């Protein structure tokens with residue numbers, strides 16, 4: 001495992017084969033290439049984040065992402081291959097992410113299951129299949145606007161050839177590197193920042209578009225159970241390091257409006 005300045009972890013030897021990752025890439029590409037009428041069958045319902053389509057438009061001046069995306073927490077019935085492959089992918093990633101949670105707990109000298117226990121049995125893994133179409137004016141649009149993830153962790157399978165993902169550090173944007181085809185990237189999300197009382201930071205990132213080439217990525221968000229209260233774990237709160245965040249429940253749903261406005265939901269949880 002390699003860590004880029006604590007912004008992003010690069011994980012290899014994770015037990016997910018290159019052939020399997022290639023299959024995920026191919027299915028994403030195939031889904032995004034379906035005729036629009038076909039994709040509309042899976043269109044997101046009003047008020048739901050799940051399904052095919054861009055962000056909900058709530059304000060006249062809202063910045064929209066230049067992207068074709070399918071977000072799944074439950075599986076679309078007719079897309080059988082996508083459903084089966086996603087199920088397998090999710091199971092494999094779950095094993096990886098459990099190890100990461102434990103390693104991070106141990107690195108802070110905490111009981112290894114403390115973060116996993118806080119996320120509870122009803123934690124979900126939601127997957128977003130992204131296709132960023134080429135854009136002749138990349139200076140005018142953004143693939144995904146600057147944001148930090150609302151998950152505890154995000155596992156990202158990025159395009160192997162086309163750059164686009166960038167991370168913000170000290171006011172400057174840094175390109176995420178192109179990684180080999182058997183590598184997945186993991187970044188800390190807001191809910192891990194809260195549980196670690198701010199020790200692990202959820203980095204702000206964005207995706208820029210490319211003039212000529214489309215870009216594919218698949219992001220899986222590990223989201224703590226909506227029934228669980230997420231807050232700094234006991235071992236990380238002390239007189240020297242007071243509690244920085246209020247307890248939050250169902251963070252993703254409650255704070256989606258902040259995200260749509262380009263604001264950081266974690267601000268609402270700061271004490």
Ligand SMILES: O=C(O)CCC(=O)C(=O)O
Nearest residue numbers: 128130158165207217219
């Ligand atoms: O496409 C990417 O590389 C990242 C996408 C992303 O940041 C997200 O879906 O939250």
Ligand SMILES: [Fe+2]
Nearest residue numbers: 147148149205
């Ligand atoms: Fe993200």
